[in-house]
Amino acid sequence: MRLLIALLLVLGLAGLAFLAGRARGERMAVAAAGGNSRLGTIHSRPVHHGAYVALLALAPALIVLAGWSLIGDRFVEGQLIGTLAPAEQPASRNDRQALMNEVRGLVSGDLPTAFNPLAARLAPAYAAASANADLLAGALAVALLCAGGLWGYSRLRPDFRARNRVERLVRAVLLLTSVVAILTTFGIVLSLIFESIRFFRLVSPVEFLTGLQWSPQTALRADQVGASGAFGAVPLFWGTIFIGAIIAMAVAIPLGLLSAIYLTQYADPRLRRWLKPMLELLAGVPTVVYGFFAALTVAPLVRSLAVALGMTDASSDSALAAGLVMGIMIVPFVSSMADDALTAVPSSMRDGSLAMGATMSETVKKVMVPAALPGIVGGVLLAVSRAIGETMIVVMAAGLAANLTANPFSSVTTVTTQIVALLTGDQEFDSAKTLSAFALGLVLFIMTLILNIYALAVVKRYREAYE
Incomplete structure (x- = not known):
């Protein structure tokens, strides 16, 4: 929720950056049209100047927020686990995941009470650390947005080729989205292949593709029919x-x-x-x-x-x-x-x-x-x-x-x-x-x-x- 508020704030500030860049482009166009210089000295339209400033402001902020949404929870989890005494450390990865799931459930309110006393003790610290980390990530995103917007605004001139740069940025974004879609497809295929290989190590592919009986459940006793499935x-x-x-x-x-x-x-x-x-x-x-x-x-x-x-x-x-x-x-x-x-x-x-x-x-x-x-x-x-x-x-x-x-x-x-x-x-x-x-x-x-x-x-x- 805190990252959502930061995202809305970033989008609002990016809109203001667009308006500021467009306004400066309009002033340059009016000055060029009313002065001695020819109108052709204005290379780009005001909307391109505004889009250039908005994109420079928005790109680093979105990168920070997207990156933090992916790794932020793991970072907070690592910091929280690191504060525990060696005797309290989870013995395995599954135990650690179960502990943190219970902590998150207590913080979000999905779990009314704690089954693990350690989770009850870690829940307030997790809530505070997560709030502080999200606040720092939001502040960094806003700072980068302001720095990018001011830098882009300072580059606006009558002969500045904002339209070309905006089009290159848009092409880069479109290429990135295409690559993400392709990589997602490859990820789906690879996950299916790897897990299927694990399955075929346990069950013969010939039996799977030609067998006439499907009963995948595991029997309770070894002497039962189809105990191996x-x-x-x-x-x-x-x-x-x-x-x-x-x-x-x-x-x-x-x-x-x-x-x-x-x-x-x-x-x-x-x-x-x-x-x-x-x-x-x-x-x-x-x-x-x-x-x-x-x-x-x-x-x-x-x-x-x-x-x-x-x-x-x-x-x-x-x-x-x-x-x-x-x-x-x-x-x-x-x-x-x-x-x-x-x-x-x-x-x-x-x-x-x-x-x-x-x-x-x-x-x-x-x-x-x-x-x-x-x-x-x-x-x-x-x-x-x-x-x-x-x-x-x-x-x-x-x-x-x-x-x-x-x-x-x-x-x-x-x-x-x-x-x-x-x-x-x-x-x-x-x-x-x-x-x-x-x-x-x-x-x-x-x-x-x-x-x-x-x-x-x-x-x-x-x-x-x-x-």
Whole structure:
């Protein structure tokens, strides 16, 4: 909270620096226009002078605040632990982390009482040290802001190239954000790879990728069946494909493609302006809402249908219920891509087909859809990658049973659902059960990456250029 106040103060002072720099730029412009010197001697506009001063003031202050937010708590923790007597020092890293978590809970008010007397004694000292450290960091940020702003303000002259420098600073910021995004992606991939390697040291990759039984829980006794766990992930992969790539797409492709054809070829423009936003609203509905709809409305209907078909052991959780709702959820993805692909087809092709005597349905079937097919296929593949990464609908409507079955009325599970189940609650990241979540995540990442790359390749390879 204290750092947030410091950040707001820094942003306010940076705004004042911008106004001061812009005001000086305006005065220089007025003086140059009214004096003997030509107006061309003013290189940059007043807004560029203001932006230059604001950026020079803001950059060092933000660096200080960002750095302190990352290392400040560790610094205070180290100072606090250093004040303890050798006999009171935590014996291990886990003990130290547990102690500091309790201290933070007492300071924030999340813990009403202390379980460790040492934590109760350290809490007031931690609160005071943290407040002082945040105050010093905020003061340093404000001092650097003032120094940077004054230095930038002193450099403003009529011939000063503020615009070029501002543009270079903005390019540097954009490059930095791009690098951060790329490094974050690499960090995610590397974390999955390293943890998956730890898992595959405990479980054979062949068993994981080809095994037909998934039972990652640890038995209480060594003589129990599956005491070491069963980590065959084929039922999870099949459940993911069955729900996301078969049932969901069987719903999404016809609805999405037909709705796109109607909106682009048949609908009145005024009606299209209303229907298209309403259809795309489905993409903004939270997935947990779809999960409630699947669990409370669709799943009972599916079970009633199964009972009517003579399946007395029909489950309330089924792949069909989850797949139907998931298909409805991704209809906007298919429809939007198909809409864009059909709209990109030149109207001359449609008009030529109609002029040759073809009906509208024949034109759509034999001219428009084949011409837009690469974009439609790319949209379908992207929708599949979106569907196989869905979690909430499967958790609430399909269940957690890892069954290798093609019966849509049976309970199945997916990779994402099992990841949630494995990482829920307090877990130790040194057991095969917990580490298997990272291996599942790595396989899911590779699956979606391949689908996305293939979708982009299809669109790029078969895209037709029309004149």
